[in-house]
Amino acid sequence: MVYDAFVLLSFGGPEHPDEVMPFLRNVTRGRGIPEERLAEVAEHYYHFGGVSPINQQCRDLLAAVRVDFAANGIGLPTYWGNRNWQPMLADTVAQMRDDGITSALGFATSAYGGYSSCRQYWEDIAQAREKVGPGAPAITKLRQFHDHPGFVRPHADAVRAALATLDPGRRATTRLVFTAHSIPVSMAATAGPDGGRYEAQLQETAALVHAAAAPELPWDLVWQSRSGPPQVPWLEPDVNDHLGVLAGKGVTDVVVSPVGFVSDHLEVIWDLDNEARDTAARLGLGYARAATPGTDPRFVAMVTELVRERTAGVAPQRLGTLPVWDECPAACCPAPQRRGTP
Ligand SMILES: CC1=C(CCC(=O)O)c2cc3nc(cc4[nH]c(cc5[nH]c(cc1n2)c(C)c5CCC(=O)O)c(CCC(=O)O)c4C)C(CCC(=O)O)=C3C
Ligand SMILES: [Fe+2]
Numbered sequence: 001m002v003y004d005a006f007v008l009l010s011f012g013g014p015e016h017p018d019e020v021m022p023f024l025r026n027v028t029r030g031r032g033i034p035e036e037r038l039a040e041v042a043e044h045y046y047h048f049g050g051v052s053p054i055n056q057q058c059r060d061l062l063a064a065v066r067v068d069f070a071a072n073g074i075g076l077p078t079y080w081g082n083r084n085w086q087p088m089l090a091d092t093v094a095q096m097r098d099d100g101i102t103s104a105l106g107f108a109t110s111a112y113g114g115y116s117s118c119r120q121y122w123e124d125i126a127q128a129r130e131k132v133g134p135g136a137p138a139i140t141k142l143r144q145f146h147d148h149p150g151f152v153r154p155h156a157d158a159v160r161a162a163l164a165t166l167d168p169g170r171r172a173t174t175r176l177v178f179t180a181h182s183i184p185v186s187m188a189a190t191a192g193p194d195g196g197r198y199e200a201q202l203q204e205t206a207a208l209v210h211a212a213a214a215p216e217l218p219w220d221l222v223w224q225s226r227s228g229p230p231q232v233p234w235l236e237p238d239v240n241d242h243l244g245v246l247a248g249k250g251v252t253d254v255v256v257s258p259v260g261f262v263s264d265h266l267e268v269i270w271d272l273d274n275e276a277r278d279t280a281a282r283l284g285l286g287y288a289r290a291a292t293p294g295t296d297p298r299f300v301a302m303v304t305e306l307v308r309e310r311t312a313g314v315a316p317q318r319l320g321t322l323p324v325w326d327e328c329p330a331a332c333c334p335a336p337q338r339r340g341t342p
Pocket of ligand 2: 181
């Protein structure tokens with residue numbers, strides 16, 4: 001297969017207060033998210049002036065990838081399109097068609113399997129291509145990378161750096177807390193061809209980061225940023241509840257590492273740097289939040305490596321043992337049942 005472009009696929013976020021509500025309506029269309037939750041989440045964005053950092057993080061990543069491509073003799077032109085906010089993927093695909101692109105490799109800013117993290121990006125591609133119509137380029141998504149050293153090692157270094165800010169005299173009662181975005185239990189059950197893949201990959205990533213960063217410390221994987229109606233079960237425990245349990249067990253300090261994410265977007269800087277930090281303060285816990293890969297050169301080089309797996313037959317670099325594939329099996333990670341109009 002010959003590819004003639006690279007496209008960064010991401011979630012998108014508002015960059016002006018007026019964009020917050022339209023963005024949130026795009027995210028939650030047909031999802032059964034209660035109106036009160038939407039208003040609450042809007043406040044998180046207004047707290048930062050209505051600007052999510054995620055779009056700038058995508059620009060920064062793409063700029064770094066371009067430099068790394070050039071250094072590795074990869075001449076692919078680069079594009080960027082989002083699921084929920086400008087630049088919308090359909091507009092990007094139209095531009096690619098106008099530029100004469102026929103077949104592109106897509107890199108999504110999520111390391112994991114599951115509907116929201118993987119399948120929905122395939123759906124975004126299909127919907128964008130359908131909207132553009134004849135002449136729309138083919139786009140295939142690069143593989144999931146939860147155990148790639150270019151993802152694991154930056155997380156591990158960040159855990160070490162966060163740990164170094166805590167009181168070394170309390171190391172014996174310090175704990176690592178890995179977090180990822182909660183998803184509905186039903187979505188977790190159908191992640192991957194045999195189910196449970198989102199949680200299994202996160203367990204593997206957390207274990208790899210723990211082993212590389214601080215194998216002497218106990219650790220847990222918990223969940224953050226739950227939404228949806230309360231009667232629908234989502235993965236638990238929530239990070240805030242978990243901190244309460246830890247404090248009750250004699251833990252004095254925590255390093256919180258958001259291994260579920262690739263950059264410090266709003267769900268990190270609000271849900272962890274504000275909410276969970278406040279929870280820890282209330283409980284008297286020492287608290288340090290580990291950074292995400294962002295534009296760490298190893299993470300940027302990983303993107304190049306994933307491209308070279310496809311274009312140059314480079315062997316996949318992997319630290320874990322779960323199976324991976326380039327093209328997702330057709331039956332995995334189906335869309336959840338929707339309420340209302342799509
Ligand atoms: C697994 C997963 C990831 C990680 C994988 C990936 O990165 O793709 C992720 C990332 C993100 N989620 C984000 C924001 C939001 N997610 C929401 C809602 C939801 N997320 C879900 C799952 C995930 N989400 C789910 C199952 C829902 C319910 C509605 C639905 O089924 O879609 C809502 C609605 C309001 C609310 O929070 O209730 C918002 C605003 C942002 C942008 C942050 C910024 O602006 O900087 C990012 C990167
Ligand atoms: Fe989300």
